[in-house]
């Protein structure tokens with residue numbers, strides 16, 4: 426992501442939690458997290474999931490890793506969870522976790538084949554044999570990026586009471602990689618910052634090949650947070666992969 430001006434990374438990290446209120450996807454992951462003795466949250470962002478798990482009495486090891494220092498500053502408000510600054514591919518844990526998760530489409534931040542391979546290999550290595558990796562990625566057939574344009578703004582009030590408008594604009598679609606900007610403005614006012622992101626939209630066959638090559642077996646796939654079957658029109662592809 427790139428940052429252009431006066432809305433700071435710290436403010437943007439706070440805003441993330443306002444924009445991403447707890448929902449059905451979080452309930453889905455929370456049940457997995459609470460059931461596992463040890464959990465690795467890859468791309469943990471501001472740490473909402475592991476905060477909630479500890480608050481609800483999870484007694485085991487909880488570790489969140491993310492390359493975004495500002496998001497981790499928010500996560501670190503809870504010091505009874507381990508927080509590490511880094512990427513998925515940089516991880517060097519060996520057979521230490523029973524469950525890994527990558528939530529809120531964090532998996533799609535892995536763009537190049539090399540990064541996907543290295544990240545999945547590192548996640549597999551961090552899991553005990555039989556451990557599980559659960560994540561979701563948007564179904565490319567639904568082409569959700571076609572709604573990422575100024576006709577679909579999000580208005581929000583931030584933690585300081587500022588009224589903001591968030592708009593997205595797709596810059597390019599190259600193969601299965603979508604580059605877009607997210608601009609945060611005062612409502613009716615000037616832009617405060619623009620972040621540019623590239624997300625990869627893997628199809629299920631390609632995703633399956635990456636997982637197999639990294640030592641996973643796909644154990645479950647679903648098209649919704651309540652166990653709906655994965656169908657061509659499903660918005661999400663929710664995958665549970667077992668460390669073989």
Ligand SMILES: C[S@@+](CC[C@H](N)C(=O)[O-])C[C@H]1O[C@@H](n2cnc3c(N)ncnc32)[C@H](O)[C@@H]1O
Pocket residue numbers: 445467468469470471472473490491492493496511512513514527528529530531534535
């Ligand atoms: C949409 S946010 C999701 C954050 C969090 N999982 C949640 O549910 O709120 C995607 C996160 O993935 C992180 N990320 C980007 N590239 C990454 C990488 N290579 N390895 C791990 N995390 C990454 C970003 O910094 C960001 O915090």
